[in-house]
Amino acid sequence: MDKILIVDDTTAVLQALSLLLEIHGYEVVTTTSPEQAIHLVNQLRVSLVIQDMNFTSDTTSGDEGKLLFSELRALNPHLPIILITAWTDLEQAISLVKAGAADYIAKPWDDQKLLTSIANLIELGKTREKTATLVRHQAQQAPTQSAAASVGLIYASSAMQRVIDMAIQVAKSDISVLITGPNGSGKEKIAEVIQAQSALYKKPFVKVNCAALPADLIEAELFGAEAGAYTGATKLRIGRFEAADGGTLFLDEIGNLSYSGQTKLLRVIQTGQFERLGSVNTQQVKVRVISATNAHLQGAISEGLFREDLYYRLNVIELQLPALAQRSDDIMPLVNHFLPGRKLSHSAENTLLQHAWPGNVRELENACKRVAVLKSEGVIEAKDFAFGQSASFTSPATPASKKEPDKAQLEASIKAHQGVIARVARQFGMSRQALYRRLNKYGIEY
16 A cells, blocks of 8 residues: 655645545655654655645744655655645745655645645656666666675676676686785675686686795695695695696685796696695696686786786786775675675665775675674664674774885894784784785795
């Protein structure tokens, strides 16, 4: 049943309009307060609003009505609003209709005219919703939507559409692809789209987080190790390249790979050959490499932290994934996915759309999980997300006041901390991987 909200300071008007609309099959909600009207529209799924223009005794300017109208439009730009008042002003009526008012009716009103206007506006709203549903349904049948759905990728923005279109196109070849974008923006999902749409979709798909690989274990992790090759290696270890033979290897956060690891990686990409740690036997594999990074690799190249020849081997095709704040059309579909069946107030939706999302989709998912626990039922309000009280999702970085340590400072710190890399990294406010890169840059043994 269509729900209509009536806002008027005269009880007799509320009663007369309620009776008229209820007789014709509408559900009616009434209030004399503009503030309560805003609350009701924020809480309820109202199909149409009928509002007076004056709510204070002896007031005929219409300023109160214009303010309420603008606030309701801000909550829901598509909500039909019929303005009704005893104090008609043609200039005011024209200005508000231009601003989006659905109709402007004088008191006393014509019942049939009012009913016709309401019926037409509600039917128009239903037609708009049906059209939007049809468009969404057709989009879901499109190849790109099917490809995205197959890996659980939720989106509605044209920006993501372009990335996925390109991902499907490059999936048909076996060239190397570099996916760039901020943390939490969905780079791994794009890699999954490429794999799912490629000729290798039934072959192994192996994922490696390079940021989690210590420099002293990178060779064993990627290329494997014979039993006894290093302390603790009690049995043969199969590396990631060997495990991905015939399929695809996804190297996430490639910018965090140590310089020595980059050198070994370049060789296997060029030749498909490598040796397990502790072995003299050369292994031969055929692996498609997809890599991803949130770092500016060209800047790292200029600083001597990333191999230029490896960069061009990895970056045959680059897919740039925009931050969530740059594709706001994706926000509500993602929220509906993370909070299925939950109702959000218009103010909550507006807050989500206006938030900067420094942690991108990952931050949005965590925010929704937190709300699902802390507000397990009822309409979710903007305050329930409590952005000001949540932990920052931005990645830890070296404080701006700290300068990059030079070779002498690094050597002195290593000596002072007796070679404990974690303590050295902590002293300079950087990650261990960032420290490893600088040690390799300066040729410092560790």
